Amino acid sequence: MTDSSDPTATGADAGSEAFARAWLSYRRRWWLLLASGVGLVALAAVADSTFPEHEPGKVGVGLLVFLCGIPLVGAAGLGLAAWQCPRCRHDFFQAEDGWQNPWRPQCARCGLPKWSLDPNAGRPPRNPAIGPAGERQD
Numbered sequence: 001m002t003d004s005s006d007p008t009a010t011g012a013d014a015g016s017e018a019f020a021r022a023w024l025s026y027r028r029r030w031w032l033l034l035a036s037g038v039g040l041v042a043l044a045a046v047a048d049s050t051f052p053e054h055e056p057g058k059v060g061v062g063l064l065v066f067l068c069g070i071p072l073v074g075a076a077g078l079g080l081a082a083w084q085c086p087r088c089r090h091d092f093f094q095a096e097d098g099w100q101n102p103w104r105p106q107c108a109r110c111g112l113p114k115w116s117l118d119p120n121a122g123r124p125p126r127n128p129a130i131g132p133a134g135e136r137q138d
Contacts, residue, residue, distance in 0.1 A: 016117040022086035023115055029083055033076040040069040087112045087119055 048062025081100055085092045088110040093100050095108040106113045111122035 015119045019086045019117045019119065022084075023117075026080075026083050026092075029076070029080040033073070033080050036069075036073045036076045040066060040073055043069065085110060085112055 044062040044066035046062075047065040048060055051061040080102065081091070081093060083092055084090060085107040088107060090107070090109040092107050093102050093104050095101075101108070104114075106122055113122045116122065
């Protein structure tokens with residue numbers, strides 16, 4: 001990758017570097033969600049095994065730890081869901097009708113393929129013979 005302050009960097013290099021930083025942010029958000037979910041379950045299990053004896057009818061420490069940690073995992077999930085496409089700056093996973101799909105292979109709005117460093121990837125090829133309204137320009 002090139003240095004973004006390099007005056008000899010081309011627009012394509014600068015665009016791909018910005019996309020690479022955006023995908024790194026996406027990857028970090030996924031790892032944060034995974035680590036917080038697995039960590040919460042592990043922490044609750046350790047807390048429950050550390051304090052196994054509790055009075056019947058009372059909530060165990062492990063369950064209490066788990067219930068207190070759910071908002072943290074939810075916040076990590078919301079952070080991932082709100083991740084914006086590096087090209088169109090809309091939520092990558094949210095379609096215009098509001099439907100979220102975290103396994104979507106491309107942006108719901110502009111069609112940018114996941115992990116693409118090319119700003120023009122996923123766009124249909126431009127035909128100069130067809131105008132903006134769809135009529136032929138012969």
